[in-house]
Amino acid sequence: MEILQLLISGISQGCVYGLIALGFVLIYKATEMVNFAQGDLMMMGAFFAYTYANVLEFPFVIAVLATIATMALIGVITERLLLRPMIGEPHFSVLMLTIGLGFILRAIAGASWGNEPRSLNTPYAGGVIDLNGVILGYENLVIMIGTALLCALLYCFFRFTRLGIAMQAASQNQLAAFYVGIPVKRIYAIVWGISASISAVAGILVAPVSLIDPQMGFIGIKAFAAAIVGGFGSLPGAILGGLLIGVVEQFAGLYLPTGFSDVSAYIILLIMLLIRPQGIFATMQQKKV
Amino acid sequence: MALLELTNIETYYGPIMAIRGISLNVEAGRISVLLGANGAGKTTVLKTISGAMEPQKGRVTFNGESIQGYDPDRVARLGIGHVPEGREVFPFLSVEENLQMGAFSRNDPDIAQDIERVFDYFPVLKDKARQQAAYLSGGQQQMLAIGRALMLRPTLMLLDEPSLGLSPRLVSEIADIIVRVNDEQRMTILLVEQNARMALDIGHYGYVMEVGRIVMEDTCEKLKSATDIQEFYLGIRDEGVRGRRRWKQRKTWR
Ligand SMILES: Nc1ncnc2c1ncn2[C@@H]1O[C@H](COP(=O)(O)OP(=O)(O)OP(=O)(O)O)[C@@H](O)[C@H]1O
Numbered sequence: 245m246e247i248l249q250l251l252i253s254g255i256s257q258g259c260v261y262g263l264i265a266l267g268f269v270l271i272y273k274a275t276e277m278v279n280f281a282q283g284d285l286m287m288m289g290a291f292f293a294y295t296y297a298n299v300l301e302f303p304f305v306i307a308v309l310a311t312i313a314t315m316a317l318i319g320v321i322t323e324r325l326l327l328r329p330m331i332g333e334p335h336f337s338v339l340m341l342t343i344g345l346g347f348i349l350r351a352i353a354g355a356s357w358g359n360e361p362r363s364l365n366t367p368y369a370g371g372v373i374d375l376n377g378v379i380l381g382y383e384n385l386v387i388m389i390g391t392a393l394l395c396a397l398l399y400c401f402f403r404f405t406r407l408g409i410a411m412q413a414a415s416q417n418q419l420a421a422f423y424v425g426i427p428v429k430r431i432y433a434i435v436w437g438i439s440a441s442i443s444a445v446a447g448i449l450v451a452p453v454s455l456i457d458p459q460m461g462f463i464g465i466k467a468f469a470a471a472i473v474g475g476f477g478s479l480p481g482a483i484l485g486g487l488l489i490g491v492v493e494q495f496a497g498l499y500l501p502t503g504f505s506d507v508s509a510y511i512i513l514l515i516m517l518l519i520r521p522q523g524i525f526a527t528m529q530q531k532k533v
Numbered sequence: 534m535a536l537l538e539l540t541n542i543e544t545y546y547g548p549i550m551a552i553r554g555i556s557l558n559v560e561a562g563r564i565s566v567l568l569g570a571n572g573a574g575k576t577t578v579l580k581t582i583s584g585a586m587e588p589q590k591g592r593v594t595f596n597g598e599s600i601q602g603y604d605p606d607r608v609a610r611l612g613i614g615h616v617p618e619g620r621e622v623f624p625f626l627s628v629e630e631n632l633q634m635g636a637f638s639r640n641d642p643d644i645a646q647d648i649e650r651v652f653d654y655f656p657v658l659k660d661k662a663r664q665q666a667a668y669l670s671g672g673q674q675q676m677l678a679i680g681r682a683l684m685l686r687p688t689l690m691l692l693d694e695p696s697l698g699l700s701p702r703l704v705s706e707i708a709d710i711i712v713r714v715n716d717e718q719r720m721t722i723l724l725v726e727q728n729a730r731m732a733l734d735i736g737h738y739g740y741v742m743e744v745g746r747i748v749m750e751d752t753c754e755k756l757k758s759a760t761d762i763q764e765f766y767l768g769i770r771d772e773g774v775r776g777r778r779r780w781k782q783r784k785t786w787r
């Protein structure tokens with residue numbers, strides 16, 4: 245019973261890591277940039293959801309949609325203003341830029357919403373399903389279902405829509421994408437928009453279980469580990485990596501001395517780098533510029 | 534006015550001057566040929582036309598519009614298709630998706646029909662329509678790259694060494710397709726080639742490059758009979774001598 249209970253919280257935490265990892269991987273695959281502000285985008289999403297749902301008292305679904313739209317816009321604008329001028333600059337500079345972006349977003353959030361933790365009003369807060377003694381909270385259920393739906397949606401988008409296939413094309417061979425007339429720069433902006441909206445969804449999903457504050461984006465580091473474990477470049481890998489880390493964290497928290505839970509993400513990362521450096525799904529070396 | 538005009542183009546790779554002042558005209562409806570040894574700057578000329586590189590000096594005019602400095606996707610949407618050196622297909626998309634991407638900028642209902650036309654030019658691609666492009670042979674990838682550029686319905690098609698690494702039979706097959714496309718769709722072609730024999734056979738007008746400059750231009754008919762071309766590109770005298778020598782060696786071994 246206890247094991248099932250841990251599994252449930254591990255999986256739901258892992259879903260959140262996985263979604264943020266998805267954001268990392270999407271931007272990396274498209275633009276070869278690593279966006280270290282991914283976790284902070286999630287934090288911004290959670291705060292916007294708080295504003296729309298608690299402060300402005302929008303109906304929950306409307307608040308969610310408004311949050312996604314707001315973050316998509318912020319993603320696009322960030323790409324346009326900050327990242328596009330960096331095309332062709334060394335990766336290191338881009339990395340520093342995104343780390344700086346994280347600082348800025350945390351400062352903005354602290355100034356606009358304050359530093360004390362907030363909780364998001366949701367119509368499903370507090371409800372539970374009792375499965376013969378195993379408690380499945382509605383929050384956890386929503387995280388799992390939300391993540392599954394989002395993954396299905398993304399899969400269909402990349403597999404079946406013209407824009408989705410064009411994004412794959414631009415990621416597989418940038419120059420050829422340019423030559424066939426795909427507006428590659430606009431595609432980059434759209435990828436940032438999508439990636440920021442995914443983070444926003446992650447923020448909304450995690451808010452009921454972990455409160456909202458400007459520092460909540462630091463779980464982005466664990467999500468980054470999840471992305472690497474998954475093969476950095478593989479979308480299913482990002483989700484699997486997130487689930488793995490989420491679940492192991494829960495078990496480490498119970499069965500290992502205190503402290504192990506928080507570092508278990510990095511221990512998994514180290515083990516993975518030793519036994520299978522290419523990650524669960526190896527796609528990095530297949531990538532062609 | 535020619536369809537494409539390059540005027541005094543100079544293009545650099547950092548400090549390296551790859552194109553040292555080139556002017557050339559591609560007349561509408563013709564097959565123009567650009568010859569030159571390795572490193573002469575042929576690929577750089579094509580990249581400068583399609584916007585992948587920006588010239589430091591000079592003008593590129595297409596249909597009367599100055600296009601230097603445009604992003605390559607914008608140049609493509611103006612009607613310049615580019616089959617780059619070394620195929621450059623989308624490796625993890627299927628053959629059919631590669632072709633659909635070729636038509637990305639189009640919105641008309643004829644795309645499916647154009648895919649069929651490409652399959653008609655290259656029947657092998659039809660059999661492999663659902664396979665990932667990475668699993669095609671080099672020659673098949675070349676066909677796919679040409680087909681993908683055709684899907685744009687370009688006014689002008691740039692071809693960078695389409696014969697590279699292909700068997701003689703495939704080279705003549707591709708040459709036939711180029712002639713057919715030029716003929717049936719009245720598509721203007723700028724063909725870069727090492728295979729001077731093939732290029733001069735199908736081309737109407739030709740330019741010869743050497744280290745970033747154009748050193749000779751004429752009708753392909755005339756170029757074929759120029760002694761320099763015969764020696765350096767067609768290897769006519771060279772091959773004769775070598776052939777005889779090999780024959781002699783063989784005799785002495787027996
Ligand atoms: N990416 C690059 N960086 C620096 N110099 C380059 C680069 N690409 C080409 N060059 C230089 O520019 C010159 C012209 O190269 P280009 O590729 O245009 O030649 P080419 O005529 O296409 O040769 P090939 O027949 O071998 O394809 C060469 O001297 C080459 O060394």
Ligand SMILES: [Mg+2]
Pocket residue numbers: 575576577618693
């Ligand atoms: Mg070349």
